[in-house]
Amino acid sequence: MSGPVIVVDIADVKAATEPARLVSIGLGSCVGVALFDSSCKVGSLAHIMLPTSRGYEPVDNRAKYADTAIPMALEEMEKLGASRSRIVAKIAGGAKMFSFIPKDDYIGRKNVLAVKQALKKEDIEIVAEDTGGNVGRTVEFDTSSGTLLVKTARRGVKRL
Amino acid sequence: MVRQLVLGELERDMLREVGSIGASHATNSLAEMTNTKVSIEVPALEIRPVEQLISREGGEELVAGVYVELEGDVRGVIVLMLDVASALELVAQITGAPPSGEELTEMEVSVLQEVGNIMASHFSNALADFLGLKIMPMPPALAVDMAAALLDFIMLEQAYKTRDAILFKTRFIFQPRRIGGSIFLMPDPESLDRIIALLREKVGMGA
Numbered sequence: 001m002s003g004p005v006i007v008v009d010i011a012d013v014k015a016a017t018e019p020a021r022l023v024s025i026g027l028g029s030c031v032g033v034a035l036f037d038s039s040c041k042v043g044s045l046a047h048i049m050l051p052t053s054r055g056y057e058p059v060d061n062r063a064k065y066a067d068t069a070i071p072m073a074l075e076e077m078e079k080l081g082a083s084r085s086r087i088v089a090k091i092a093g094g095a096k097m098f099s100f101i102p103k104d105d106y107i108g109r110k111n112v113l114a115v116k117q118a119l120k121k122e123d124i125e126i127v128a129e130d131t132g133g134n135v136g137r138t139v140e141f142d143t144s145s146g147t148l149l150v151k152t153a154r155r156g157v158k159r160l
Numbered sequence: 161m162v163r164q165l166v167l168g169e170l171e172r173d174m175l176r177e178v179g180s181i182g183a184s185h186a187t188n189s190l191a192e193m194t195n196t197k198v199s200i201e202v203p204a205l206e207i208r209p210v211e212q213l214i215s216r217e218g219g220e221e222l223v224a225g226v227y228v229e230l231e232g233d234v235r236g237v238i239v240l241m242l243d244v245a246s247a248l249e250l251v252a253q254i255t256g257a258p259p260s261g262e263e264l265t266e267m268e269v270s271v272l273q274e275v276g277n278i279m280a281s282h283f284s285n286a287l288a289d290f291l292g293l294k295i296m297p298m299p300p301a302l303a304v305d306m307a308a309a310l311l312d313f314i315m316l317e318q319a320y321k322t323r324d325a326i327l328f329k330t331r332f333i334f335q336p337r338r339i340g341g342s343i344f345l346m347p348d349p350e351s352l353d354r355i356i357a358l359l360r361e362k363v364g365m366g367a
Contacts, residue, residue, distance in 0.1 A: 027308075153304075
């Protein structure tokens with residue numbers, strides 16, 4: 001792993017050619033979506049906050065919502081030479097940090113479902129996923145290898 | 161559904177005052193529980209887009225967060241946040257037993273939940289008295305994780321309907337060991353409107 005570290009803040013999308021590490025810190029309900037074109041080594045990371053931009057028009061920031069952030073990330077990658085047909089996705093986040101909320105009724109779950117729907121709509125395959133549960137995640141996406149590291153505070157690191 | 165919050169200087173001052181009353185009652189209760197001095201910093205009132213609040217207030221550091229939902233005339237949430245070392249020290253001060261280690265034991269979790277419960281009750285009672293409203297704190301929930309992850313969960317659950325959210329934040333320092341933490345109040349948008357209307361009545365500005 002090498003290259004510059006680029007922090008992707010909440011409600012932001014960043015795309016980069018290799019080598020770079022795209023990092024989002026402390027995903028709770030938020031979902032990190034890493035998109036990768038392995039043949040030209042172009043990657044992007046979206047730090048998505050809410051499931052849908054519906055009801056929030058005019059949309060102030062496309063990177064904030066799943067339905068607008070995914071198309072935005074794809075456009076950014078295409079500008080760097082990526083081809084939509086080769087792009088695959090890895091996703092992480094969408095947790096329920098406190099246990100009191102009824103099983104299915106939390107933003108994290110809605111975010112994960114909306115991300116999957118948005119990816120399906122663009123015909124992008126999800127090749128790896130670490131979502132849900134009740135743990136915060138920091139993600140680090142290496143645009144040379146396409147590896148997504150998912151780090152937790154007390155439950156170690158997963159390599160997707 | 162989406163709205164932007166525009167508040168005048170007078171309204172901000174009044175809200176800061178309300179937050180300050182609540183926070184001082186909460187920290188006084190902490191001082192009583194621990195039988196020590198607890199000092200507080202001037203409460204901050206932040207009104208910003210939710211994403212800015214989250215990225216400003218939280219990083220990767222490990223914290224213990226106690227989350228108490230409010231119901232009744234004011235809905236929202238009160239959150240007590242302590243770094244883990246401070247949380248362990250605080251429990252030790254209350255129980256008289258030394259901290260167990262890096263992980264919180266079941267006993268330590270339940271003491272912290274109770275601390276959060278008592279502080280939130282004092283906070284919300286002070287608000288309720290001042291505003292003449294009925295506010296009921298729900299049972300506390302605790303999580304230990306990255307500050308940013310806890311805050312993004314809490315703030316998104318509370319404020320996903322609005323572009324801007326309002327947060328009262330008060331930092332407190334627990335004198336003998338110099339440990340510290342924060343207490344947050346985040347009312348939901350409708351409750352904030354109600355609070356502002358009541359405050360305007362109080363100063364004779366009408367609703």
